Structures are given as structure tokens and as C-alpha cells.
Amino acid sequence: MQIREMEEAAEVLRISTVKAENCMQCGKCSAACPAGARMDILPHRFVWELMNGRVSLLAKSGTLWQCLSCFACSARCPRGVDPARLIEAVRLTVIRRQGANSINVDELPQVIDENMPQQAIVSALRKYNK
Amino acid sequence: MLAEKQSTEQNFEPLIVAFCCNWCSYAGADLAGTARRSYPANVKIIKVPCSCRVNPTFILRAFLRGADGVIIAGCHPGDCHYTTGNYFTRRRMTLLMGLLGYLGVDKARLRVEWVSAAEGNKFAEVMTDFAGTIKALGENVKLRDLRCK
Amino acid sequence: MRKHIAATVDVARVAESVRSIPDVAFATDYRYMCSEGGQTLLRQAVKEHGLSRIVVCACSPRMHEATFRKAAKAAGLNPYLVEIANIREHCSWVHKDKEVGTAKAIALAKAAIAKVRLNTPLTAGESPVVKRALVIGGGIAGLQTALDIAEAGYKVDIIEKSPSIGGKMAQLDKTFPTLDCSACILTPKMVDAAAHENITIHTYSELEKVSGYVGQFEAVIRKKARSVAVDRCSGCGLCMEKCPSKKAASEFDEGLRTRSAIYIPFAQAIPNVPVIDREQCLKFQADKCGLCAKICPAGAIEYGQEDELITNKYGAIVLATGFTTIDPVRFGEFGYLHHKDVITSLEFERLTNAAGPTQGKLVKLSDGKKPKSIVFVSCVGSRDTTERGKSYCSKICCMYTAKHALLVKEKYPDIAVKVFYIDVRTPGKGFDEFQRRAVEEYGVEYIKGMVGKVTEEGGGLAVHASDVAAGTKIVAEADLVVLATAVTPSSDARKLASMLSASIDTDDFYTEAHPKLRPVESPTAGIFLSGVCQGPKDIPETVAQAGAAAVKAIGLLSKDKLLTNPCVAHVNETTCSGCLACEKVCPYGAITADYKQVNSKGLKERRLIAHVNEALCQGCGACSVACPSGAMDLRGFSNKQIMAEVDALC
Structure with missing residues (x-):
């Protein structure tokens, strides 16, 4: 089960084209996020969890729907990681699985x-x- | 040397010339030796001060005289002992590759590699791989010109 | 166990098979060629057989080339008539089959024989060394290097672009982790340098042009017009007091204070002589005023002064150009431009300095009141791989931020101090203990997380940050926000690098000749690196490196003559077309062009010919390949020699 989830996370990372390994967990994305106050998983943790393969946790998170896609996190990230795209990638996999949700x-x-x-x-x- | 070469397909032993820069790749080859990392004996090394000393005519000459592959090894980009030498090598060899392609010679017969003085293992790996590639490509007949012998 | 070459190479057969090659007069095998016995054998063979060239089939030339060259010299041969065939590292040790190994050894020997036939006797040239050093930059790095060189008995010139020596260290309040007063330890060094008989200081000066090479640099220094006669001025300061133009931002005080158009940057400045900022001076801008000239008791004001060019010869050049910090304006989220109370660490340094604009009283710039809370933000622009920042760690920020936080708490325990950080990096003697003291004894609050934005709220500032450990977002109130801006090399670094053909990295730090083993030398011979211009470092490291650079420079200056590598490029003047393709590829600027009378195919003409400066040439051979006519060649690795090796192998 865990292996499948790791593979899924790798797939999400691949389709997002984001280099999550560049993240140094500085938290600047979360600090910049205007919707962060309502998120259960802040952007920096989102990147961290995804790198550690916990896609199912992220798929259930409110963050997916709280994210405004304003890209403030991506603009501020000092490492060029682009958390918004990662959130987008997870959101897409969820939407696709649910079907007829567009x-x-x-x-x-x-x-x-x-x-x-x-x-x-x-x-x-x-x-x-x- | 050409006569010594077995040209039957199975035990074809290619002749490979390696130009190694004195500061990185030649030292890397020394390290491969010190660490006893073996690689095919087909590779014969010529020392040059810098990979940028390798005139494309040396390479063409080697091919004309029957070499099956030529490899140029220099310091990693940015690490050149002479600061910028390997950048010249990179550009010149890119041009030469184009020329070889134009002549109908497989570009894989010429290779440029960056091997530092600390990369004895890499040197052996690169040479083993290159010798394998050349062996698979077979004898160089396109450029070989026996009048040059 | 180290195996002998003979284990996988039949050395007797190698000797046997090369014996029949034309020109080979003698071939033999011996167990330890590099031993005394082997060298005696070599000398005897030269004598007995009248040998004119030697090929040694042995270990790598990197190991024993020098040994065999020496042996050849002892036998009366030119040392450059020796070639080595590397049949150990490149043959015996990497091939297991004796047949294969022997065949390859024979091939390598043949190649070496083919090459040695074309070897020519070479003599290492000599070039004299000018016993004088030039230090560029008058900060702590430059001063230390200059003092060390001067103490060794050599003349040193320091050039400093600003009106006084002292550099960044002069601006600092206290130094970490000992907390001694920066000016108190720096000014004695400044005085020492100024008073030293071997040191000449050129302030308000810049390097205009450099030519020459190691041991023989020729530098043109532009001494900018000070508009004040240094020898007559007594430094009374009357002119500064009376000057009506007082709106210029003080560079020394990071713009926190204004200064007059005629000014001395700071009280302990050396020389203690003002300079007129012509951009600000009413006399120069509108031809009015002239007050300073009227009141100067020494009559030292000289409006007509012009830039002076000084030309001098130097044996060594030391780069000590130091650093600046990046402009926080690029990071709009911190609101540096919009909020007066968002300042940089260097501004904070001036703000807490007893000699600073507030006499050391910590106040908000917006209203002059004491702040109740201060937030320090580390890594502003450091460890930032985007185009806004610098990818490296600036190394000193963690420590100076801890210093600032601790000093604030010590002086004003009632001020709440928070530090936002990514990582606390404190490797250094007593550094981590110092940072922990700030937390444990002084109650500085360290929060792991970066700041996303700074906004104005209720008269104060709100710092929106994340607390990574807690996984939450926080908003911290602050009256003052201090940004630890990234260290970046001086803006002149790139210009100087191309002037001196010293290499530089993508961040404009000078590159060292070897990152581990030659850390204070530039790859260009005779150029040494001192201080932050090579990479971020703190004061003790800077001083240590400055001393190391001095030692390297002294080592060079102590020689009367330098032996030059004889394997350098040379031009065949009759075939050189003067296209100068070679000049463009030379990384050392060793190739110049001269009009010369040449005799080409019976035709005498005067034309442009490339000229190689053999003292500058390092022998890479880039030019010899760039040359379209083959006129440029490299001694010791000539086109013919390499071609002969190729022919012998193929």
C-alpha cells in the first residue's frame, strides 16, 4: 500500500514538473499565502508531505480547495519550487478520480x-x- | 598496427586514441591505474597540456590512419587549469562532430568527456563504455585511407 | 600489494621490439629505473652510446618526469630531450593479460620514440621580479595583507576607492562573538598602515589599467581629484562646518545621516583630509559659494585639482576588494522602500554605533522613538536560487543577527526580539555558544520560518511569517524590522577581473587557483586573493586569509628571478598572417601584435605579426589550434610531435 502511494506521489511530482527536492522547508510560501490561515496543511508542509509520498493525506486535505491559485507562494519561493503547481497537480488527480466534476x-x-x-x-x- | 588488428567480426579489436589533458584526465587515468580499475587495452593515451591543444586535424589524421574511435578527455567545464580551455574544446568538437556527420562517419566514433583528476573510476568506466561502443560500431572504413600509412 | 610493471608487461620483449626501430641506438630493461642505480644506468648509456634522446618506459610522468630530466641533465643532455612512456598506470596496472599489456606497452613506447625524435632542446626562461606589491582595497583584508608584506621588508601600495581606508569593518559597532568594539581594534591597524615606512596609501583612487605579468605588472592608478591639498590640510574641519550644501546622504552612515559636500567620511578616517563631492558642491555645480576656500586657514582648498595618473611597477597584486550587500528593494514583500522602520543590518549597525547618527541610541527612523519590539529576518537574498537572490549562504548573517539580537536585549531587556530563520548556521569557535546565549540567557525568540510579507498595521509593522516547526502561520508585531541582506562582491570585481585576467565565478567572487590547496591564489600567476572578494567570510577568517595571501606574495617577491615554463607557444613569423585569432582565445592575454619586418618567400614586408609573451604564456595550446595557418605552435607539444604520436599509434 505504502509503495503504491510513493509511486503515486512520484507520478504527481512528474506531472507537476516541479522540482520539489529543491525545497529547503523555509516556510516562505506559507508565510506569503493569503489563504494560509484557513489551510489545514500549509504549502511548505504540502511540499514536504508530497515528497514523503503521503498523497492520500493531501487528497483529503482542505488545502486543495482553500488554495486560491494566486501563485504568491511560487513568486516568493527562494528555490523556484512552485508549490501552487504541486497543489494543482494533487487537485487534478482528485478531480479526475471523482469524474464529472468539472x-x-x-x-x-x-x-x-x-x-x-x-x-x-x-x-x-x-x-x-x- | 592496422595489420595486427583482427577484423573478423567477433574478435574485432578496435584501435582507440585518447587525448587526455595533463591536469585532469591524464591524472584521472593515473588514478584509474593506481586503483587498478581496468579498462580495455584498445585505449592508447596521448598526453596534451589541455584538451584545447587537440587540433581537429590530429583527430582526422587518426581516423585516416585507421583509428576506430577517438576520445578527448578534459577537465570539467569551469575547472580547466587554463580557465577556459575546455570551453574551446567543447565548441571545436561540436563543429567537428558536425563535419564527421557530413562525411558520413558515425559521430559516436568521436567523444568528448570530462574526467577530473579524482575520477579514476569514471575514467575506467568511460573508456570501457567507449571501447564497447566502438566495438559495436565495427571497423572504421569510411575515413580510413591507406595512403596515409 | 603494489605490483611491479613486469607482472603484466614483458619488459624484456618491449626493449627487444623497440631496438629494431630506426634511430634507436640502445634499449634495455631495468627493474627500478627511478632508483639511483637506474639513473646511473641511464647516464652510462648516454655516454657509451652517444645518445641524443631518451625514452623511459616507466611510471607516470607526473611521478618521475622531473627525476629523469634531472638525470638527463647530469648526463649532459638537455632535460627536455626526455620522453616518458607511461607503461605502469596506463598499462601494466589496468590490464591483466600479459600479451595484451605487452602489446600496448610496445605501442606506447613507439609513440614516445616518435615524439622524442622531434623534441628540441628547451631552456627555461628567466624573468625578473619587481620587489613591490600592489594591494587593491583598503579594508581589513587589504590592510592586513599590506602590513604583513611591509613587515617582511617589501614596499606595498594600497589603493582604496573611497576617501578613507577602513572599509566595512570601520562601519561596524561590535564584532562577534567577543563583542569587542570594531573601531577600537581596526583603527590601530589603520594607523600602523599609514605610518609604515614601506606602505604607500592611495585613497580616493582606482585602478585604471594593468599590463604585464607575474613579477612585472605595470599598473596605472587614477588618483581622483580630492580638491583639497593633502599636504597642507590640517584636518580642522572648519570647511565641513561652514559648507552650505549638507544634503548628501552619508555613505559611511548608510544614508542614515546627511553630510556636507566637503567631507571626511568618519572621525577616525585616514587620511584625515576632506574631499569635495563635486556632484554636491555648489562651486562645481553652479559656480557659486567658494566658502571653504575662503575660510580654510591652511589655504588647502584647490578647486582646480585634476585627476592624477600614477604609473608603477609591481611584482605581485593582491585583490582585497571586499563586499557590499544586496539591495533589499528587489524583495518587495519586505517593504524596505515603503516603511521607514524596515532597515538592513548594516543600517542597524550604524544605528547602534556610539559614533553613529543617533550616538548609539536605538530609535525608530519613522518617529525617533524607542521600539518596543524588533524582528530580525535572516537569509534576505541568501540561499535564493531565483534571479532575485544569491544561491550561496552569506555565512556571517546568522552570527551578526545573533549579535544584534543579544546586544539589543542586553541594553534594553524590555524590547521583545524575534529572529526568523531558515537554519541557524554557526560553525566557528564559540559561535554556537554565542547564539545559544542569545536564546537562553537573553530570551531572544528564534522562530524557524521565513517572512512572507511586512505590512503596516496600527502605526506599527506586522510581520507575516510561518512557524515551520509548529506548522502554523503567525503575524508578529514589530516596531523595527531588520533584514540580513546577502553579502555580494564589490561592484568593481568584474571590471577588475577582466583588467587583471583573474577569473571570477558567476556570483562575481574571484576564483582561487585550487579550491582546497591554493585558496589564496588566483589562477593567474602573481595575483592573490584576500578577504571576502574570494567568498563570504567573517573578520578572523578574513585576517587569516589576508595573512596567507601576504605570505604567498612575499614568497614571490623574495625571488630575484622567476623560472618560466619553456613549453610555451611561439609564432612562425613568416607564416603568421596577423589575423590574431590566437589573441582572442588566450586566457592570459599573453598574445599581442606588433608590426614587424618579415621576409616572406623572398618578399620583404612590414606587417602585423602575433607576438607571444613567454613569461605570461602558460602553455595551454589554445592558440595553436585557433591559428588557421599553423604559424602558432606549442613547444614540447608541437603539431608535429603530437601528429607523430598519432601516426605511431595508428
């Missing part, structure tokens, strides 16, 4: 109202349009 652009006008911020629409498309 936004169709044509249906979008019916489900949004005019009060919805544009940032949320863009972010939703980033998360669910894959």
Missing part, C-alpha cells in the same frame, strides 16, 4: 450570478476546467 464553459452563465467576483470565476476555471 465546469463546462457553456453552462457557466446559468450557474453564476452578477455578484460573483471575476477572480472567483477565473480561479474556478483553473481548478475545475481540466
Whole structure:
């Protein structure tokens, strides 16, 4: 079981094209994260857990959905690690497994109202349009 | 030397010339010896002060006279004893590779490797691998010119 | 067990098979060629058979080439008429089959014979050494090197680009981990250097041009116009007091204080003579004022002074150009530009210095009040592989941050002090103990985690950081945020490196000739490295390296003549076309061009010919390959010699 999970983590790392081994756990990503206060697993720990193969823990985490995809973590990372892409990669594997969980652009006008911020629409498309 | 070469396919013993820079790769070859790391005897080493001393004409001459492979070994990029010599080597050999390809010679017959003075094991590995490659490629007939003998 | 060559090579057969080669007059085998007996054998053979060339088939030339050359010399032969065929490391020791080994040994011997036929007698040249050293940089590194060289009895010139010697160390308050006052230990050294009969100091000067080579450098120094006569000025300071232009930011005080247009950078400056900053001076900018000239009791003000060029010869050059710190403006998240109370460590150093702008009183720059809480941020730009920062560890920040934190707590126990860090790196004598003292005795709060941003909140600053150990985000209140900005080489380093053809790494630190075994020498002969210009280091390490660089320079200066490697490039003047492709590839600047009268195919003409400076040439051979006409060749490894080896092997 554990071996399978390690393989899965390796696959997530591969599709993300992120060099997680460059991470030195300085925590700058978490410090920069505007949504960090509500996350159960902060970005720096997310990178750490993924490197250690705990994909199932990350798949259940609230972080996946709290992440705004604002890329503040990636912009600030001193090692060029790009945690946002890692979170994105795990999110994608979860979405794909769930199936039929994506936004169709044509249906979008019916489900949004005019009060919805544009940032949320863009972010939703980033998360669910894959 | 060519006559000594067995040209039957099975026990074809290639003739390989290795140009080694004095500061890194020649010392690396010495270390391979001190550590008794064996590699095929097909490899014969010529000492040059720096890999950038290797004139492409030396290599072409070796091929013309029947060498089956030529390898140039120098210090790792950035570690050159003469600061920039191996950068020249890298560029010159890239050009020469292109020329060999144009002549219809398999580019794998010429190789450039970086071996430091501390890499005796690497030296043996590289030479073993190169000799294997050349053995698989077979005899150099494209460039061999017996008039040069 | 070390095996003998003969174990896998039939040495008698090698001797036998080379005996029949044309020109081989004598061939024999002997068990220990490098022993006294072997060398006697060699000498006798030369005498008996009238040999003119020798090939020794033995161990690596790296081991015993010098031995056999000496033996040849003793036998009356030119030492460069000896070639070694390496049949031990490259043959016997790596091949197990005796047949194969012997065949290869014969091939290697034949190649060496082919080469030695073309060997020419070579003589090592001599070049004189000028007994004077040039030290570039007047900080602690440069001063220490200069003092050590001067004490050994050699003349030293120091050039310093700013108006006073002293460098970064003069700006510091205390030094870690002993906490002694920086100025108190530095100023005596400055005075010593200034008073030393062997030391000449050129302040406010820069290196303009360098030519020559080891033992024979010729440097042109630009002494910038000070606008004040050094010999007449008494340093009374009246001019500085009266100068109406007082808006320039003081370089010495990191811009925390303003200075007048005519200024002495700091109280203990050497020389204690002001300089006019012409950019700021009303006389130079608007042709008004002229007050300083009117009031100077010594009449030392000289508006008409011009830059002076001094040319001198030096045997050795020591680079001691030191460092600066990176601009925190690149890291927008810390808000250095927007918040007055976000400062760099060097600014903090001035702020706590008794001779600083606040007389050592720790205050906020925004309102002049004492801060209640201070946050130190380490690794600002260090260990950062992105284009914003530097990939290396700046080495000194952990310790000076601990020093700052401890000193604050000692003076003001009521101020809350937090340090955000990635790792605490304190390898050094008494260093870790010092940092732990800050935590254990003084209650400095160390939090593992980086700072993501600094915002303004409720009149103070809010530091948004992470606590990696706890896995949480925290917001720390702070009245003052101190950034430990990365150490980076002086901005002149690259320019100087190309001027001196000293090599430099991607971060602009000078590279050493060997990272382990020659750490204070540049790969370019005669150039030595002292202090942070080679890599981040603290004061004791800098002083130690400065001393080491001095010893290397003294070693060079103590020689009357240098023997040069005779295996250098040379030009065939009749075939050189003057294209100078060789000049472009030479890493040592050893190739120049001269117009020369040449006799080419019976035609006398005057044309451009490459010229090799044999003292500079190190014999890499890059030029000989770049030469399209084959006019450039390398002695000892000539085109013909290598070609002969190729021919013998193939």
C-alpha cells in the first residue's frame, strides 16, 4: 500500500514538473499565502508531505480547495519550487478520480450570478476546467 | 598496427586514441591505474597540456590512419587549469562532430568527456563504455585511407 | 600489494621490439629505473652510446618526469630531450593479460620514440621580479595583507576607492562573538598602515589599467581629484562646518545621516583630509559659494585639482576588494522602500554605533522613538536560487543577527526580539555558544520560518511569517524590522577581473587557483586573493586569509628571478598572417601584435605579426589550434610531435 502511494506521489511530482527536492522547508510560501490561515496543511508542509509520498493525506486535505491559485507562494519561493503547481497537480488527480466534476464553459452563465467576483470565476476555471 | 588488428567480426579489436589533458584526465587515468580499475587495452593515451591543444586535424589524421574511435578527455567545464580551455574544446568538437556527420562517419566514433583528476573510476568506466561502443560500431572504413600509412 | 610493471608487461620483449626501430641506438630493461642505480644506468648509456634522446618506459610522468630530466641533465643532455612512456598506470596496472599489456606497452613506447625524435632542446626562461606589491582595497583584508608584506621588508601600495581606508569593518559597532568594539581594534591597524615606512596609501583612487605579468605588472592608478591639498590640510574641519550644501546622504552612515559636500567620511578616517563631492558642491555645480576656500586657514582648498595618473611597477597584486550587500528593494514583500522602520543590518549597525547618527541610541527612523519590539529576518537574498537572490549562504548573517539580537536585549531587556530563520548556521569557535546565549540567557525568540510579507498595521509593522516547526502561520508585531541582506562582491570585481585576467565565478567572487590547496591564489600567476572578494567570510577568517595571501606574495617577491615554463607557444613569423585569432582565445592575454619586418618567400614586408609573451604564456595550446595557418605552435607539444604520436599509434 505504502509503495503504491510513493509511486503515486512520484507520478504527481512528474506531472507537476516541479522540482520539489529543491525545497529547503523555509516556510516562505506559507508565510506569503493569503489563504494560509484557513489551510489545514500549509504549502511548505504540502511540499514536504508530497515528497514523503503521503498523497492520500493531501487528497483529503482542505488545502486543495482553500488554495486560491494566486501563485504568491511560487513568486516568493527562494528555490523556484512552485508549490501552487504541486497543489494543482494533487487537485487534478482528485478531480479526475471523482469524474464529472468539472465546469463546462457553456453552462457557466446559468450557474453564476452578477455578484460573483471575476477572480472567483477565473480561479474556478483553473481548478475545475481540466 | 592496422595489420595486427583482427577484423573478423567477433574478435574485432578496435584501435582507440585518447587525448587526455595533463591536469585532469591524464591524472584521472593515473588514478584509474593506481586503483587498478581496468579498462580495455584498445585505449592508447596521448598526453596534451589541455584538451584545447587537440587540433581537429590530429583527430582526422587518426581516423585516416585507421583509428576506430577517438576520445578527448578534459577537465570539467569551469575547472580547466587554463580557465577556459575546455570551453574551446567543447565548441571545436561540436563543429567537428558536425563535419564527421557530413562525411558520413558515425559521430559516436568521436567523444568528448570530462574526467577530473579524482575520477579514476569514471575514467575506467568511460573508456570501457567507449571501447564497447566502438566495438559495436565495427571497423572504421569510411575515413580510413591507406595512403596515409 | 603494489605490483611491479613486469607482472603484466614483458619488459624484456618491449626493449627487444623497440631496438629494431630506426634511430634507436640502445634499449634495455631495468627493474627500478627511478632508483639511483637506474639513473646511473641511464647516464652510462648516454655516454657509451652517444645518445641524443631518451625514452623511459616507466611510471607516470607526473611521478618521475622531473627525476629523469634531472638525470638527463647530469648526463649532459638537455632535460627536455626526455620522453616518458607511461607503461605502469596506463598499462601494466589496468590490464591483466600479459600479451595484451605487452602489446600496448610496445605501442606506447613507439609513440614516445616518435615524439622524442622531434623534441628540441628547451631552456627555461628567466624573468625578473619587481620587489613591490600592489594591494587593491583598503579594508581589513587589504590592510592586513599590506602590513604583513611591509613587515617582511617589501614596499606595498594600497589603493582604496573611497576617501578613507577602513572599509566595512570601520562601519561596524561590535564584532562577534567577543563583542569587542570594531573601531577600537581596526583603527590601530589603520594607523600602523599609514605610518609604515614601506606602505604607500592611495585613497580616493582606482585602478585604471594593468599590463604585464607575474613579477612585472605595470599598473596605472587614477588618483581622483580630492580638491583639497593633502599636504597642507590640517584636518580642522572648519570647511565641513561652514559648507552650505549638507544634503548628501552619508555613505559611511548608510544614508542614515546627511553630510556636507566637503567631507571626511568618519572621525577616525585616514587620511584625515576632506574631499569635495563635486556632484554636491555648489562651486562645481553652479559656480557659486567658494566658502571653504575662503575660510580654510591652511589655504588647502584647490578647486582646480585634476585627476592624477600614477604609473608603477609591481611584482605581485593582491585583490582585497571586499563586499557590499544586496539591495533589499528587489524583495518587495519586505517593504524596505515603503516603511521607514524596515532597515538592513548594516543600517542597524550604524544605528547602534556610539559614533553613529543617533550616538548609539536605538530609535525608530519613522518617529525617533524607542521600539518596543524588533524582528530580525535572516537569509534576505541568501540561499535564493531565483534571479532575485544569491544561491550561496552569506555565512556571517546568522552570527551578526545573533549579535544584534543579544546586544539589543542586553541594553534594553524590555524590547521583545524575534529572529526568523531558515537554519541557524554557526560553525566557528564559540559561535554556537554565542547564539545559544542569545536564546537562553537573553530570551531572544528564534522562530524557524521565513517572512512572507511586512505590512503596516496600527502605526506599527506586522510581520507575516510561518512557524515551520509548529506548522502554523503567525503575524508578529514589530516596531523595527531588520533584514540580513546577502553579502555580494564589490561592484568593481568584474571590471577588475577582466583588467587583471583573474577569473571570477558567476556570483562575481574571484576564483582561487585550487579550491582546497591554493585558496589564496588566483589562477593567474602573481595575483592573490584576500578577504571576502574570494567568498563570504567573517573578520578572523578574513585576517587569516589576508595573512596567507601576504605570505604567498612575499614568497614571490623574495625571488630575484622567476623560472618560466619553456613549453610555451611561439609564432612562425613568416607564416603568421596577423589575423590574431590566437589573441582572442588566450586566457592570459599573453598574445599581442606588433608590426614587424618579415621576409616572406623572398618578399620583404612590414606587417602585423602575433607576438607571444613567454613569461605570461602558460602553455595551454589554445592558440595553436585557433591559428588557421599553423604559424602558432606549442613547444614540447608541437603539431608535429603530437601528429607523430598519432601516426605511431595508428
